[in-house]
Amino acid sequence: MNFVKLEGLGNDFILFDALKDDLSAINFHELAPKLCNRHFGIGADGLLIVRKSEKADFYMQVINADGSEPQMCGNGIRCFARYVYENYAKKSVISVETLAGIMLPVLDPKNNIIEVDMGEPILEPARVPVKFSGEKMLNAPVPVLDQTFAITAVSMGNPHGVIFVADVSAVNVPVYGAALETHEIFPEKANIEFCQILSRGEIKMRVWERGAGETLACGTGACAAAVAGVLTGRLDRDVTVQLAGGILKISWDADDNRVSMSGPAFQVFKGEVVL
């Protein structure tokens, strides 16, 4: 199979193109753990598959490294937009259907910046989903292992639990991230973001992703963190998110309630994989 490897702030993806190659016999859910393995495979945080859409220019299927299928991927959609721009669309606004709805990446190819309207955050607990009886889950104490974390639950199409801490470098992300990803309050599991406030417009974030483990960046996670910071009075609506892999700019519009994310995406190589 032909593949392309892309990355958005070090959150990396193996992309397959079902518009060019006949991939109808391939079970990507089964294959993802093998392909994403960094020692015995190509190595990536997930797969992106370019498919035909009846409602938009393209359909983006995302598969996590463990074979599960999330609704949306923020860094993934910038990589996807970069690929379809180079290979098909050559237009700066591309409509992409996802399980979380239709997204509209806008490309500035000269500067390699892609801005994506990520839609409205979902806060209603049943729709995140998170087991919580109030109207919104904000700073709610959740005991896990030997600690209790104050969690704000936000869906950006996929579920996130955002935690503000004094120092992200002091958090044992693999231990507490993994325990919270599968905590019983999250019936569909969750991505867990640990965030440190630097100012009212800037945070540092480390992320444990559902189905992938600790990654260098998470676009939907950065959006969820900005929303959680505004809702809990810590942040203004324009936020710079410093991640291990680089910087994302997030903006949550007070008028239309939509979140926008902008950052880069790069193709790093092309190859063939023998199954």
Ligand SMILES: N[C@@H](CCC[C@H](N)C(=O)O)C(=O)O
């Ligand atoms: N890396 C992504 C999120 C990918 C999906 C996530 N692991 C999930 O299961 O929801 C991003 O940049 O948003």
